[in-house]
Amino acid sequence: MAQYQCKSCGEIEVSELAAPEACTHCGESGLIDLEAQTAEIAKANDAFRAAIILGGHPELLGQVVCTQGVAAEGLGFMARAQIEVAGFSSFTEENDPYGDHSFGALTISGKKIWWKLDIYDADYRFGAADPLDATQTRRVLTLLFPSEY
Template identity: 60%
Template sequence: MAYYQCTACRDVEEIDDVIPESCPACGATSVIDLAVQAQQIAKANDAFREAMISGGHPVYQGRVVCTQGVAAKGPEFVTLAQLAVAGFSDFTEDTDPHGDHSMASVTICGETVWFKIDLYDESLCYGADDPLDDANTRRVLTLLFPSEY
């Protein structure tokens, strides 16, 4: 059983055994497998995170930001958080239900810090039209405390 989404009308269908040739709702022929898409996004998110401590990734563009609470802990704390996030790999079904490696937590100096990756368009104004279009998708990784969510 898999979930497929139409790129035209955004309808999501759960289908048991075959990849649909067209959208049952609108007839469009552009249908994506959401599990495959999540795996591809996870791969890109991982590469983006890992490269943030070395000046950024050449393909997966974006920025790293932190909330006022995290920033108030000082530059050493922020650096430790970035290093921990860059090296993080302990995703599970419980912590990563969508399978896209877009959110998790690390512990820095006894404090839980969340990281969250959001996907935007080139202008960082709207969500990414196609999260797999690397040329037009920008990632924003936010470091935050759970209390700031």
């Protein structure tokens, strides 16, 4: 069973066989395969994370930020955290319920740290209209302690 979302009205279609040719709600033909889109977002999120220790990704633009608590641990701690986040691959149903590789938890110097990745429009004001359009999308990776969430 697959889910498809209409680009026009946003309604979600469920199909057990082939992709619907048009939205049953509005009749438009632009449907997004949500499972395929999630897999592509996960690949882009992984590429963005992997590039943070190299100065950033050439096409997947964004920034890395941290909370005051993480910053207070010092530059060495933040550098280790970024290296670990860049190589993170321990995704499970528990820490990645949406399958888009936008969250992770790890331990740095005995302290549990979370990272989360949010996808915005090019102005960092709203969610991205098309999270796979690198020209109109910006990622923000936040390093934080669970107590700061």
